[in-house]
Amino acid sequence: MRRIDAYAHILPRPYFDKMADMAKDKAAIKRWLTIPVLYDLDARLKMMESFPGYQQLLTLSNPPIEMIAGPEESPAMARLANDCMAQIRDDHPDKFPAFVASLPMNNVPAALEEMERAITQLGARGIQVFTNVNGRPLDDEEFWPIFEAAVKRYDVPIWMHPARGAGMPDYASEKKSKYEIWWTFGWPYETSAAMTRMVFSGFFDRLPEMKVITHHMGAMIPFFDGRVGPGLDQFGSRTSDEDYEGMLKRMAKRPIDYFRKFYADTALAGGKSGIRCGLEFFGAEQVVFATDCPFDPEGGPMFLRTIPRAIDELGLSKSDQEGIYFRNALRLLKLPCDC
Template identity: 25%
Template sequence: MSAPVVDFHGHLAVPAADALVAGTPGFAAELAAEQRAHSPESLAANRAQLARLADRLTDVAARLADLDAMGLDLQVVGPMPMHHYWADPDLAARLAATVNEAVAGHCAAAPERLYGLGTVPLQHPGLAVTVLEEAVTGHGLYGVSVSTTVEGRELADPAHDAVWRRAEELGAVVFVHPWGCSLGERLATRYLGNTVGQPVETTVALSHLIFTGVLDRFPRLKLVAAHGGGYLPTYIGRSDHAWRERPDARGCAEPPSSYLRRMWFDALVYTPRALRHLVEEVGADRVVLGTDHPFDMGVTDPVDRLDAAGLAPAERDAIAGGNALDLLLKGRVR
């Protein structure tokens, strides 16, 4: 291949940001909710994994070695999706600055291979616009990662319109990646909060963005969904049926399936059959590689899995890296 192979889904831990929230009531409440949503066995496995992966989540040399082993030329690196949307404006500003500086510094150590995404405090939309501008024009980041809800408020809430408008103007990527699941204790057993819950969260968030007309108002928004967009591309026909048959469902200008071709999805759907289906539903030009590096729910052989899907060469090459580079570089304000 002539084009670089690009992973759009890598994570960075920021210990300095963790230190800012340690001991605060908001973080204690966040931890309590996390404990309710996971079994003791899953909590223990998560703690062990974070300890085991500490170097790979922070050390540039370890990251580059992993990329080499996976056959990847470039990686989009974003913070672990713990945005702490409960934080007040002062703490939120300090958290975002700490995270965004850390991502920028990490990527600056290998600028030819690492592209950074930051965070914004969506719970304070005016502040979020300012932070987004600084992240892109000040720190040189390529966009931001967001979760699927903001302290119970949907991404599609009009309160966030100013953020999406500025992201459009800057040509900034918005990477939607859930942290946990709002179904809570119902999915606490056997790690269902991740295996089932996180795809559900993404499906719900994207459905709100589609059905409420957010993507009509911001048609140039570079929205990228982790984990293949959850379950939405698989069952989009039901959304189209509701849009046609129910006036109360018609909050968007076009059938919901048309909006799948206005956003992008990572290829982390695990099987060749699922990847072929994703491509069929959204288009090969709307899919990018994703590994979820370095976590155990990710994959270490993304290129082999892509090749196993048996796509046409041009589609395969676009997914391997061409689409990602277009997303990152075209229309970007520096």
């Protein structure tokens, strides 16, 4: 069966070299330096040949552009990344049917210009944002024009990737997160917090057609559907210094119904129970296949084996399987189904 990996990461070699040169702290990017499939296209293509019918939608890997480049340099970095991904797509359309545009989020006017160029000239099929912009929330009004343009002007989906580092401590008495808690549990929290900010700041009321693809199966939301559902039906009862109860009364839907409007992917490192939980919450029509390639212990191929195995063992109907593996992605990207 055809499989379109909706969240496959890449650092095109010209961009990778520039990023490595700009990085002030080489230790911070040490993991990227040890995964050839991330920046070596020949290695990536060779790996993909071992998986018949497998294709990738290209998304730029961590770190966010705005984390490594200031507002003066980030627009050029975004242009370089998008030019490189467009070229890879053009050179290998059978392997990479589309790419997702990266934006310099620390320079909103430049981000709007690059979005227009990437979509209208290069043919990008969506945009990628991270869950915060150097610590600022996505519902900061300065970023609103980016989301509004993506939905109203270009009608493209939005990929949302978690961004959180060890510098965000787990306890107020400490200066950094220990034991990689910032990643293992911090990233799901980060995604869930960004989703919640979108819900309560009215993103879906102002942009009802918005399609946001959350990485790692909607993070904490499906598992905590009871807290999100009945729990947030009591929104405001725990807060005395904000009129959250008034906000709840003004919302057109229950909070949990807004959360169900997000899309999710299967990038859960091969965990079957998490995929089942996410499918029950979002529905198969709002889940896309993704592997998080090449961030596995083998540097690429492991999740390409284990995640399809987990999906196939769930006993889904052929229609749901096809939807998850490729039809949902094609529909989101407005690409024809030549299968």
